[in-house]
Amino acid sequence: MSFLISAEDLAARLGRPNLRIIDGSWSLDGRDGRADFEQAHVPGAVFFDLDAVSNAASPLPHMMPSPAAFAAAAGALGVAAADQIVVYDTAGLFSAARVWWMFRTMGARDVRVLDGGLPLWRSQGRPLERGAATPRSASFQVDPVPGAVAELSDVRAAVGQGVQIVDARGAARFEGLAPEPRPGVRSGHMPGALNLPYGQLLNPDGTMKRGAALAQAFAGIGLDLDRPVITTCGSGVTAAMLTLGLAELGRPSRLYDGSWSEWGAREDTPVQTD
Structure with missing residues (x-):
């Protein structure tokens, strides 16, 4: 599906x-x-x-x-x-x-x-509504998926073990050439991380690439789709774009929730710029 x-x-x-x-x-x-x-x-x-x-x-x-x-x-x-x-x-x-x-x-x-x-x-001229929503309440039964969220310790281990980390931020931020939008956060990326700005997964009309074109977006940065992947970005939002793209290809991944907002703000995490 x-x-x-x-x-x-x-x-x-x-x-x-x-x-x-x-x-x-x-x-x-x-x-x-x-x-x-x-x-x-x-x-x-x-x-x-x-x-x-x-x-x-x-x-x-x-x-x-x-x-x-x-x-x-x-x-x-x-x-x-x-x-x-x-x-x-x-x-x-x-x-x-x-x-x-x-x-x-x-x-x-x-x-x-x-x-x-x-x-x-x-x-496409499809219908729209205005105003605030007034939904009827429901009961959401949670059943958390084990391992879906990557924590700081998981990413530390990934850096040391060569697990693939893919960063959805723009190239300038990834390479440390542009300042981070949040104060107190260093510029750069996790050692060994790969950079795939989330926009590279999209077609000109804003839809997501499919099939071979989507797979090539990941392969083009050197990602091995058959090996474990952790996705990351600035604050865990666009990392989910990479996770969605990988899921479309039938590939699981873990999302680093803290992302660069956490890693880049710490003094005990290694940072690479290039």
């Missing part, structure tokens, strides 16, 4: 009783995703706030919350683990992959990402 769904297929499913549509829009520049949602969203959608549904005790941005906290947040949005879930964002393909990964990691089995997101949906 593909983890992507076309606008045409989603439009044909609108109104089904077990379909749950989630707007997972988030942007690094602080744009108010909820305000955009209330201006225009796919009919029946609810808004998922990445910053609010996070570990409030962590100093790192939008870290995965506890299973109980996630279940409460998902249930409040009217989403159950057994539902057919479709996630999209207003950028096209960006933060929706992170929400997809969170729901999958917490035990939802039928979760897909709208290929091309809201921009492609709009361009």
